[in-house]
Amino acid sequence: MMPTVPFWARGSISRPGDDAARRTTLWLAAGGLATVLLAWCSPAAADSGIPAQVGHASWYGEEFASRLTASGQRFDPQKLTGAHRTLPLGCKVRVTNLHNGRSVLVTITDRGPFRPQREIDLSYGAARLLGMLRRGVADVLIEPL
Numbered sequence: 001m002m003p004t005v006p007f008w009a010r011g012s013i014s015r016p017g018d019d020a021a022r023r024t025t026l027w028l029a030a031g032g033l034a035t036v037l038l039a040w041c042s043p044a045a046a047d048s049g050i051p052a053q054v055g056h057a058s059w060y061g062e063e064f065a066s067r068l069t070a071s072g073q074r075f076d077p078q079k080l081t082g083a084h085r086t087l088p089l090g091c092k093v094r095v096t097n098l099h100n101g102r103s104v105l106v107t108i109t110d111r112g113p114f115r116p117q118r119e120i121d122l123s124y125g126a127a128r129l130l131g132m133l134r135r136g137v138a139d140v141l142i143e144p145l
Contacts, residue, residue: 050144055119057140059127069110077124083112096141
């Protein structure tokens, strides 16, 4: 006996593997839409006059501890700080991990990152709160405050 398929599901039975590809495509589309909406609607970006950015973040830690940063402060991996190429030193930004929705407020104290694909380098402490230590990098929304 053949299983009965509801009329609304006829023709929509997918091949093995299609569901995973469809789910991945939907998640990527939803993530892209959320990124655009967050960047466009962000009140923080509007207040500072500096637009929000979406890009890759990485982190750095103990190997740079106590070194002088571009701001003249000594780097402390436990503090919530970041390095950015163009944002003003001392500027506060909200960094949101787009994979898990966690966010943290960091102060820009240094210049970098020095890899073309990255937008911001975060301290160990900030990366820990964002849940990105294991992967080392994350897609983030950067909102100047």
